[in-house]
Amino acid sequence: MNARVLVVDDEVHLAAAAAQRLTDEGFKVDVAHDGEEGLEKLVTGAYDVVVTDVSMPILSGPEMLNRAQAQSGTLQRCVIVGGYAPDAASVKGLEHACWMVRPVSLPDLVAAVKAQLS
Numbered sequence: 001m002n003a004r005v006l007v008v009d010d011e012v013h014l015a016a017a018a019a020q021r022l023t024d025e026g027f028k029v030d031v032a033h034d035g036e037e038g039l040e041k042l043v044t045g046a047y048d049v050v051v052t053d054v055s056m057p058i059l060s061g062p063e064m065l066n067r068a069q070a071q072s073g074t075l076q077r078c079v080i081v082g083g084y085a086p087d088a089a090s091v092k093g094l095e096h097a098c099w100m101v102r103p104v105s106l107p108d109l110v111a112a113v114k115a116q117l118s
Contacts, residue, residue: 003048003117004028008038008064009081010056018051021106022113035059042068042076049116051109054082066093077116079109 005027009015012033019029030045032038036058042050052061059067061080068076079098098112 002026002028003113004030004046005113006030006032006038006041006045006047006050006052008032008035008050008052008056008061010034010053014053017106018109021110022051025110027113035061035064039064039067043071048077049113050076050078051113052078052080054080054084062094065097069093079112079116081109 005022007015007019007022007029008031009018010033015031015033019031022029030041030047032041035056038050038052039059042064050065052064054061065076065078075096078094079100080094081100081102081104083102098116100108100112
């Protein structure tokens with residue numbers, strides 16, 4: 001696969017594990033460790049899918065994705081992972097996203113990314 005994936009998670013070990021597994025699956029992967037860094041990468045790079053944590057310091061995953069959408073005018077294919085099911089406020093503007101509740105297995109994460117590409 002030549003698809004580019006951005007992994008955004010403030011938990012460094014989780015971001016590294018996801019990035020490694022996605023790389024092993026043939027994706028080109030970049031990593032950011034907070035929503036602000038993720039937003040910067042989203043506005044300056046072209047990614048096919050974003051995998052992001054819901055809750056992060058500075059800027060949450062949903063806020064990051066909504067701001068990127070507002071700046072670019074396009075919907076970002078995304079997988080949003082969190083420790084709890086999303087509430088209505090989190091989902092607003094991101095109804096197209098794949099929402100996953102932790103713990104998420106790496107094979108399930110890869111399958112979710114591939115589903116966003118199909």
